[in-house]
Amino acid sequence: MDYYKILGINKGASEDEIKKAFRKLAHKYHPDKKGGDEKKFKEISEAYSVLSDKKKKEQYDKYGRVFSAGGGPAYGGEGAGPFGGFGFEFDPSSFSEFSDLGDIFDAFFEGLGVRQKRRTYYRGADLEINSEISLEEAFYGAEKEIKYSAKIKCGKCQGNGYDAAAGFEKCHICGGQGEIKESRKSFFGDFAQVKTCQQCFGSGQIPKSVCQDCRGVGKITGDRKVKVEIHPGVSSDQLVKIKGMGEAGERGAEAGDLYVRIKIKPHKIFERIGNDLLIRKEISLIDILLEKNIEIPTISGKLKIEIPENFNLRENLRISGEGMPIFGNFGRGNLIVELKIKTPKKLNSKAKKILEDLEKEM
Numbered sequence: 001m002d003y004y005k006i007l008g009i010n011k012g013a014s015e016d017e018i019k020k021a022f023r024k025l026a027h028k029y030h031p032d033k034k035g036g037d038e039k040k041f042k043e044i045s046e047a048y049s050v051l052s053d054k055k056k057k058e059q060y061d062k063y064g065r066v067f068s069a070g071g072g073p074a075y076g077g078e079g080a081g082p083f084g085g086f087g088f089e090f091d092p093s094s095f096s097e098f099s100d101l102g103d104i105f106d107a108f109f110e111g112l113g114v115r116q117k118r119r120t121y122y123r124g125a126d127l128e129i130n131s132e133i134s135l136e137e138a139f140y141g142a143e144k145e146i147k148y149s150a151k152i153k154c155g156k157c158q159g160n161g162y163d164a165a166a167g168f169e170k171c172h173i174c175g176g177q178g179e180i181k182e183s184r185k186s187f188f189g190d191f192a193q194v195k196t197c198q199q200c201f202g203s204g205q206i207p208k209s210v211c212q213d214c215r216g217v218g219k220i221t222g223d224r225k226v227k228v229e230i231h232p233g234v235s236s237d238q239l240v241k242i243k244g245m246g247e248a249g250e251r252g253a254e255a256g257d258l259y260v261r262i263k264i265k266p267h268k269i270f271e272r273i274g275n276d277l278l279i280r281k282e283i284s285l286i287d288i289l290l291e292k293n294i295e296i297p298t299i300s301g302k303l304k305i306e307i308p309e310n311f312n313l314r315e316n317l318r319i320s321g322e323g324m325p326i327f328g329n330f331g332r333g334n335l336i337v338e339l340k341i342k343t344p345k346k347l348n349s350k351a352k353k354i355l356e357d358l359e360k361e362m
Contacts, residue, residue: 003047003060011061014174015052022048062308085349124151124219124256125249128239131260132210132231137265139230139299139324146260151247152222153255154214161218161251162207169208178204181354201251219248233327236264271298274325275333278316282340288313298322298335313339 004011009023017298022044050056056066069292129148137144156279170176173328174197183192196202226245234240238260246256260320264272271278283294293304296319303322311317 001046001111003041003051006043006047007051013051016177018048018051019177024054024109031196040075050291077205078258092316096097113212120355122250123254124249126259127246128261131228131264133234134265135272136299137230138234138236138262139232141234142230144228144230146228147223147225150224151219152224152243154220155209156213157218159218159248159252161211161214161216163209163211164207166207166209168205171197171204171206173197174204175201176204178202216251218251218253226258230262231327232328233325234262234264235327236272238262238327261323269297272324273336275326276336277333278338280338280340283307284342284344284345288341296335296337299324303335313341 001148004013007018007025008019009021009322013021026041026048027033029037029044036293047120050060050066061067089285127148127150129146131144131146133142133144154161162333171178174180176201178197179194179202181192181194183195195302197204200206207216211218214220226242228240228242233312239261242258244255245258248255269279277299279297281294281296287294288307291306293306296303296305300322302326303319305317305319307317316338319335319337321332322335325332
């Protein structure tokens with residue numbers, strides 16, 4: 001089997017020419033594509049897995065075949081290893097084959113319509129900022145405009161990092177491939193790894209005119225403002241997520257998200273306990289004895305109540321449905337009234353006589 005003929009290349013073809021020929025044919029004959037040929041796909045996969053590996057290519061050029069580590073058949077047929085169905089085997093004596101298998105899988109996924117380029121355009125970072133609101137705003141809900149500083153999309157290049165009209169040139173580091181192959185020797189043998197080219201960030205092209213404002217990154221430091229909708233019943237330390245309002249991504253990549261942490265300012269009258277509100281109310285003992293209505297402030301207005309008969313004044317009075325709205329639900333919490341009894345000043349003789357008569361009456 002002539003591997004060079006299968007790939008349609010000359011014996012002196014370079015690594016790039018071998019790879020390009022394989023990818024073109026693998027894309028054409030992929031069995032999952034209309035008009036694909038499984039047998040042909042296996043042949044070109046076998047040819048590429050040999051010619052792309054220096055050690056195996058050297059054996060093939062010298063002897064017309066490749067010898068496996070165990071002395072058996074190297075490619076195809078029974079005993080070809082776990083990947084024999086594709087016409088090639090995993091040779092544990094050579095770690096460099098990992099990169100070759102990666103190329104074959106790239107072609108496999110390309111046949112399914114998946115992009116091959118491995119671009120390292122980094123998504124923007126998420127941001128978190130605090131927004132302080134009043135208890136009344138947490139009760140009724142509000143819309144707050146927040147201003148903050150962040151990395152924003154460069155206006156001059158629209159976040160691309162370059163002037164597209166000036167054109168591009170092929171990356172001299174990766175030769176336009178968008179990725180580079182690094183080889184290292186280890187105790188176990190040669191190890192090869194395919195990495196995204198950091199010069200062109202996987203695109204294979206270098207812009208001729210880099211944006212001077214953002215120096216090719218596509219983002220600059222600037223001011224942002226956003227409106228945040230505060231829903232009734234929101235709690236302190238609750239996070240509100242605003243998608244895409246974090247830092248801008250590099251060279252047009254997706255922006256990060258903004259997380260607004262709600263901080264509710266302390267209130268001069270009410271103390272919040274979950275969905276309940278606690279208020280401390282000072283009342284006169286005389287008013288209680290005379291069964292007068294007591295005016296209680298609530299967060300939404302005022303309320304007049306009576307102290308129930310036989311009520312233990314050491315306990316808190318609970319008024320249902322006068323607390324905070326329950327976030328994302330219907331209903332409200334409770335208003336808890338902590339009573340503080342105010343005793344009368346020193347009584348004169350007339351007042352004492354009245355109380356003594358009251359005591360006898362009761």
